[in-house]
Amino acid sequence: MNGAEQTRRKWDRASISYDLMVGGAQERRWEAHKRALYRTMAEGRILFVALGTGLDIAHFPPGRDITALDISPAMLKRAAPRIAGYDGRLQALVMDVRTLDFPDASFDQAFTACTFCSVPDPVRGLRELHRVLRPGGTLGMFEHTGSRCFPFNHLLNALTPLSRRVGPDLNRDTVGNVLRAGFDVESVEPHYLDIVKTIRARKPV
Numbered sequence: 001m002n003g004a005e006q007t008r009r010k011w012d013r014a015s016i017s018y019d020l021m022v023g024g025a026q027e028r029r030w031e032a033h034k035r036a037l038y039r040t041m042a043e044g045r046i047l048f049v050a051l052g053t054g055l056d057i058a059h060f061p062p063g064r065d066i067t068a069l070d071i072s073p074a075m076l077k078r079a080a081p082r083i084a085g086y087d088g089r090l091q092a093l094v095m096d097v098r099t100l101d102f103p104d105a106s107f108d109q110a111f112t113a114c115t116f117c118s119v120p121d122p123v124r125g126l127r128e129l130h131r132v133l134r135p136g137g138t139l140g141m142f143e144h145t146g147s148r149c150f151p152f153n154h155l156l157n158a159l160t161p162l163s164r165r166v167g168p169d170l171n172r173d174t175v176g177n178v179l180r181a182g183f184d185v186e187s188v189e190p191h192y193l194d195i196v197k198t199i200r201a202r203k204p205v
Contacts, residue, residue: 003120003121004071004096004098004099007071007096007118007120008071008072008073008096011052011070011071011072011074011075012072012073012074012075014072014075015052015053015072015074015075015077015078016074018052018053018075018078019053019055019078022055027055029192030142030196031059033142033191033196033198034056034059034113034142035059036198037111037113037140037141037142037198038056038059038060038061038111038140039061040109040138040140040200041060041061041064041066041109041111042108042109043064043065044065044107044108044109045065045067045106045107045108045109046064046065046066046067046107046108046109046110046111047066047067047068047069047102047106047107047109047110047111047129047132047133048066048067048068048069048110048111048112049068049069049097049110049111049112049115049125049129050069050070050071050097050112050113050114050115050118051068051069051070051075051076051079051083051092052070052072052075052079053075053078053079053082054078054079054080054081054082054083055082056113057079057082057083057085057086057090058082060086060088060090062086062087062088063087063088064088064089064090065088065089066086066088066089066090066091067091067093067107068083068090068091068092068093069092069093069094069095069097069100070092070094070095071094071095071096071097072094073094076092076094079092080092097115097119097125097128097129098119098120098121098124098125098128099128100128100129100131100132102132103132104131104132105132105133105134105135105137106132106134107132107133107134107137108133108134108137108138109133109137109138109139109140110129110132110133110137110138110139110140111139111140111141112139112140112141112142112143113141113142113143114142114143114144115141115143116141116143116172116174116177117143117144117145117172117174122172122174122177123177123180123181126177126178126180126181126183127181127182129181130181130182130183130203133203134203135203135204135205136202136203136204136205137202137203138200138201138202138203139178139183139199139200139201139202139203140198140199140200141174141178141197141198141199141200141201142196142197142198142199143172143174143196143197143199144172144174144195144196145172145173145174145175145194145195145196145197174197174199175188175197175199178199178201182203182204183201183202183203183204184201184202184203184204185199185200185201186200186201186202187199187200188200
């Protein structure tokens with residue numbers, strides 16, 4: 001079984017209980033930060049990576065043209081009612097961010113939420129986002145990352161071998177990975193003892 005198939009099966013299994021696990025207190029805690037990020041969705045072609053069961057759709061501004069992806073068909077099946085209820089154009093596709101089936105410079109903006117803590121070979125996926133963004137296009141991310149705060153940095157390192165079996169790596173250097181993929185990082189806003197960050201970046205012109 002290849003890596004993409006393993007990842008797909010992991011998230012197909014997780015789809016059964018995903019809303020129960022993350023759709024309550026965790027989503028309420030993060031709602032303000034996500035809304036602040038998604039308010040920067042502009043008119044144009046928008047790519048959203050890892051739609052999951054569609055919990056983030058409630059925070060999208062209306063009237064946008066969004067192409068959303070997920071590696072898991074089971075996740076998108078559960079997202080279908082939320083997709084149908086979006087007040088705008090929202091197309092959902094089964095696709096692996098590491099091998100995007102779009103031409104170069106297809107999108108004006110890309111967004112992720114709690115995504116690149118779980119993507120195997122995250123720099124490869126970020127380079128694909130870099131490729132499909134137009135020059136000057138922006139990347140907005142709300143992501144689990146490693147913390148710089150003691151003792152949480154050590155705790156995240158200790159928990160990651162267990163957490164990655166069912167979901168995310170908790171100690172990813174996502175800001176560093178964004179830079180390695182060729183983006184210019186414009187701002188990093190830490191939340192919750194630096195465990196989660198809002199990252200804004202741009203593809204150089």
